[in-house]
Amino acid sequence: MVEERVRVVRCGGSLLNFRRAVFSADSKYIFCVSGDFIKVYSSTTEECVHVLHGHKNLVSGILLNPNNHLQLYSCSFDGTIKLWDYLDGILIKTFTVGPKLHALFIPPHAEDSVFLTILKEDPDVFQLVSVKLPKSSSQNVEARERTFVLDYVNRSPKCIDFGNEGDYIAAVRDFYLSVYFLKKKKTCNFTLPSTKNKKNARNRFTCVACHPKEDCIASGHMDGKIRLWRNFHDEKQYTYTCLHWHHDMVMDLAFTVSGSSLLSGGRECVLVEWRDGAEKNKEFLPRLGSTIEHISVSPAGDLFCTSHSDNKITVIQRNLDACAVIQGLVKDRSISTGLMVDPKTKALVLNGKPGHLQFYSLQGDKQLYNLDIIQQEYINDDGLIQIELKKAAFSHSGTWLATVEQRQENPSELEMQMKLWVYSKKTQGFSLNTKIAMPHDDHITALCFNNAENYERPMLVTASRDGHFKVWVLADDSDIYKKAIGWTCDFVGSYHKYQATNCCFSEDSSLLAVSFEEIVTVWDSETWELKCTFCQRAGKIRHLCFGRLTCSKFLLGTTENAILCCWNLLSCSLQWSAKLNVSVLEADPYSDHVAAVMQSAAGSDLFVFKPSEPRPLYVQRTISREEVQWGVFVPRDVPESFTSEAHQWLNRSQFYFLTQSQCLLTFSTKSPEEKLTPTSKQLLAEESLPTTPFSLILGKHRQQQDARSSETSENELVQLPLTENIPAINELLHTPAHVLPSASFLCSLFVNSLLLSKETKSAEEVPDEVDMEENKDSDDSDEENDVTEKAQETHNTDLRDDVIHQLSKYEEKELRKFRKVDYSWLAAL
């Protein structure tokens, strides 16, 4: 493999809730902006169908093309408007406008002009302009001619709406609503009282929506009121009515397609449907989890969706039933647990929803699940001091999870709980094993499990500011059957009443290092004897970690005075030290590399080194302009094979890090095109239908009828996953339901193709079989080799016949196995 330059890349987890999601005309797909990309999700299966990439900066608005419902417009901070064919994921056109585009509006009957919000002058003066998109056949079109429409608008697209088929524009900002009539070129302004008292200060507008049929404008306010404005053609005769249910600001408003209902949402996490604009006639969809940021309505009227502050999109049916959830990486809270990797699922684990740990699949860029740690109803209210999940740690094999939660109302009152969770194979999840109230008298600063792989006694060490570190071991609980096990405190250690700040086990878990402010103590984990102490007098210890593999005799520590120290445990002396202001120190568990992120004024720099020598193997400057908060090594599924010393550290694991603004970034050598995740590629292929095994079957079915196949779609690639299981069943279970043909049609095909293998060959077995062919005779044709590589449906009947004759015993056995398989579930589909 050619070694390329290592680049910092964003790895998913970008905000899905930055702008309103958009439904396709048939409500099958949901589009949402996601960083520089636009993601196309299926509204039924929650799967990401396409990622439209092409913008070079944040995408700030998406809208369906009103003239062609199979096309999508998007605008971005990079100053371009792009037109996409979302079914195929193809970029059709790029219109270059120039300045940073903050929002995009397309009124229904505007032929080819679009409205955009651009910055007029810093810091906060925005104007609405219209841009005529020239008709041109070329891919890249300049559209720099702008017509000024409305000045001093709010940057958020929620604050501007077009009413009555684009007759007027309603824009709100601060305390006034302005209605601009496009035909009459007249503006009416309506101002709410703003200054007099505290109550009026909450009159501020937050969002606006126009009724699709009537001349009625709904506006949301800071104090939770919704005002319905009518008669706004006259600045004097105008009138409004109030709807008040929300107690906190109204985040977004939307009318249903017919205009009979108004939807509103806010921090209460409740979607409210106001029917007929009447205060008494309302319906609720409560417990949506977190603040509703955006509401959108499908053009067909059958679905709504709400975007939430925890990076989630909930799809809701017309009868207010939530039917699907698209969940990204939850990022609206401060990450206090840091980044961890779940050893079982290899998922990234960090704080998620309030009181939850989220398990986030980096490959799929989606959340796997949430583990409720605090197990209390979350009340979303300002000024309420919540219980916070502070620390978490996994045991080496992932069977145990320790969490620490705390709530501190004032310095003297601390509520703290440590919970230990055991992984249950039966339920495939964590269940609570032990709950320890007040494990320490003060904040817990660090906790870690011992490392030993098959160590019988898992051990947990907690270090606390109260000057102690405690060792917790798994022991018999006071159960008469001796079946229950629980965690109890085994040893309490302290060192001269200093605050314990960090703790760390050596790789073989024979040694425990605990730092007490400036002093590092090393303890024997068998006898709990203090073995030795290191003190550098260079400020308090910030990080502590043991080297791995060949470097396991070294202990690394960083101090607040920007010194990185490496001690040799055999000689009990300082091996080397370096002046580095380290903000993140992480050891790769699968190699002897250690990554340190250094904080400087210009940004953060990455150093990769081996503890054995004070020489960086790899340095990357300014990986981020912001402070890097956390980092973690995530093991690769498939190891890479870089040979150069500088790239070796990327072989076994990948380093992910999280910055202050909660961007999840990683290092990659691949070009962006290659970085397409396998799943999305696979789905991309599935979308165009001919490539699933089922489509192979279908294709063959047709071929049989046609008696001849055409040599098409040879260029389409598909990678069938190499699984031990039967690919057909795998695929049936993994293929999104919406792309499958009807079950009755499938069933007969499926069973036939599997059972009557004497006449036809089942497609699922193509790869396996061909593998075996390869094993048997090496003088296969080139064409067949192609088949193995590409798994295409392009083999001709001759080849198939050949293959049938060569059915191996193994295959026959497999087929017999199939006969025994219970297909009754298919009938139930």
Add this chain to the structure above:
Amino acid sequence: MGEFKVHRVRFFNYVPSGIRCVAYNNQSNRLAVSRTDGTVEIYNLSANYFQEKFFPGHESRATEALCWAEGQRLFSAGLNGEILEYDLQALNIKYALDAFGGPIWSMTASPSGSQLLVGCEDGSVKLFELTPDKIQFARNFDRQKSRILSLSWHPAGTHIAAGSIDYVSVFDVKSGSIVRKMVLDRQHLGVTKSRCIVWGVAFLSDGTVISVDSVGKVQLWDSATGTLVKSHVIANADVQSIAVADQEDSFVVGTAEGTVFHFQLVPVTSSSSEKQWVRTKPFQHHTHDVRTVAHSPTALISGGTDTHLVIRPLMEKVEVKNYDAALRKITFPHRRLISCSKRRQLLLFQFAHHLELWRLGSTVATGKNGDTLPLSKNADHLLHLKTKVRKGPENISCSCVSPCGSWIAYSTASRFFLYRVKYERDNISLQRVSKMPAFLRSALHILFSEDSTKLFVASNQGSLHIIHLLEGNFKHLHTFQPQSGTVEAMCLLAVSPDGNWLAASGTSAGVHVYDLNHLKLHCTVPAYNFPVTALAIAPNTNNLVIAHSDQQVFEFSIPDKQYTEWSRAVQKQGLHQLWLQRDTPITHISFHPKRPTHILLHDTYMFCLIDKSLPLPNDKTMLYNPLPPKNESDVFLRRTAHAFKISKIYKPLLFMDLLDERTLVAVERPLDDIIAQLPPPIKKKKFGT
């Protein structure tokens, strides 16, 4: 040491009675208000919402309906089954006529004003014809099964809508037969109520009938087909009242939750001519049931159990933003309920059915300005005087205690009472002066002269009686007959401290000044557009000070028969803008016995001392100086000092007077105390509690 020692009186346990009906008269811009105790008040909306007339109530005459007919004639009907007409000139009841249909629940005048329709308990709708001085029964409409609670005429006068229990019926006026019957739904948000009372109906000229009911709905019906057009659920409790604007582009409803909702007819889109009724603004100015609403061209008027009369102007109808555009909340009567005996430090409180006589407490302590002094002797409740209940419990219309404290006089609508009070150390004996002359039947205002030897009674016939009081006896001295041809009742009196002059003012004409020595009319102060709210004659100078409802203050020299120099100066310069914008009338004027340049006056929310020697404020100076000058030598404060010294410490202020040169008495009635005595309002869940 402050300038005055103030008796801050809070033991006047006065609770106004709830408002039952309001009727707005477009022609004269007057508002008639009836209260649950039968009192009817007339407010002049043009004269700064001044309550210019009132008819004392009667316990058995609870009004259920009030309406204006033929322009200026006012009718009321009540649960005793009688229809009453009020004489607005003489301020008495012209006649009462039994409708013979049991209690009357509703009454409405025809659009032409010549017919009157009443809805009775027995389900009958009766039509009365108006004759010039009476009304005459014409005929019955088809009788219904249950009581008729609300009535409304079609603006053309051809049909009427009648709201009953569970249904609304439409009658043809010519035939008197029922044309359409619209049955209401008893369901409210899934709960079925036992019945649905139609509290109000309104018939619009396009044939739409609007009904409001006890289920909490406002419903629009098409009377031609009898179908429901639109239903607005606006309350969890009853919707009790409805009033439609004359232009039929807006209407207002009041609910039992204290909310008033405004509905407007707005176009659906700007291009189409289709219009729809939408609920626009809710107003929550009441804490209790809004029993009645009215819709004047520029304002929404509502009143209810919480005794407030609220006038909420419609901003879009108001041309200029002046004090007419401000919200008005009228709670207290614009007449005096308290009289004071300065010599004995007594206060006489007037309630609906009794009088209370209190002696003020006293203190020996002294303190700094603003200190609260401890009482050495508490206030004494000396007397509780109940009205005689021979003709049913009539309300007291006016009362007075003499300055010496030994006489108490009061009057109801039909009788006049005079008592002699004797003080023997701690005991009080009360003796009724019997054999009152026949002409002393009812009084609108009673006043004793300063030396307590004369009693002045303004009767409702327009005449003024002067009675000489002797020890336990009396003698009729003279009667000033009204000017020829008028029966204008006098309702405010003032006598000069030297006993030479008597000033009397009626409801509209100017102030007459009588010479008491020669018993003749001395002069008449030139008439002014706005009614007089308070009168007083200054000692020594005999200057008559008159306050009008537009907050103008005049000073008229009685000996010279002309306005004084100061008054001319005031008129020339004009009063301060903020002074003219005050919305409660000045109800009492008094003078400092030692300082002839001072005039003391008060309204409900402020107390003002006018120092005539100081320059008048102009619009640039600050009218309300928040703090009195602490340091006398403060040059700046001296320079900015002006004639009006205003204190807003005491509010709501019902009465304030000087007992002597260093002592003031202020009677307050905090609104919270009134609310505490009202029945509890409908409980509503309030968020966050």
